[in-house]
Amino acid sequence: MAWWEWLLDVSGIVLLLLLAYGVGLVVRRRVLARHGGTFELSHRLSSDTAGQGWVLGIGRYSGEKLEWFRIFTLWPKPKRVWWREQLTYDGRREPIGAEQASLYPDHVVIRCASRSGEVELAMSLASLTGFQAWLEAKPPGTDWNR
Structure with missing residues (x-):
């Protein structure tokens, strides 16, 4: 040949x-x-350098947890999982500098606190409304002051 x-x-x-x-x-x-409940969700894996460390992905609500899947992988399981009872919303901000090129257009960056530390996510305003509603819909008996 x-x-x-x-x-x-x-x-x-x-x-x-x-x-x-x-x-x-x-x-x-x-x-x-x-099964529904999916949306574009980026996650900041490392916050060592300002504006860097973002990975594009897909978020999915599954009962009491939020699952995050990387977008360009064939792995069927979520890369990260956050339980509703362990997350608290700490605010939002607009992407700055290099973040604007790293994230989907029209997404905002949100900060959440969890037991494992600070979590930074990026999502659209419509998804943020759904995320806040999901967080506030905690089951009865949940400690709201935590």
Whole structure:
């Protein structure tokens, strides 16, 4: 076989793998959204450098927890999970500097406190309204002063 035939074979295999990855991402997104309650949600994994550390993702409400999935992976399980009773909303701000290029357009950055420390998330204003309603809909008997 000539070198150019090998090159064509390798190129074809690479294209098929890219196509399979793209189809896998679409199928995964549809499966995650099947039960509703999903929205665009970015999470700041590291706050060492100002404006950096953001990862795009999908949020999904699942009963008493908020699950966060990375957007460009085929892994079916959430990367992070926050329980409603352990989150408190601490405020919002507009993205600044490099954050504007890292996040979805028209998203705001919110700060939450959890038992494991501060959590920074970015979501649209409509999603923020739903998030606040979800937080306030804690079950009866919850300690509101915590």
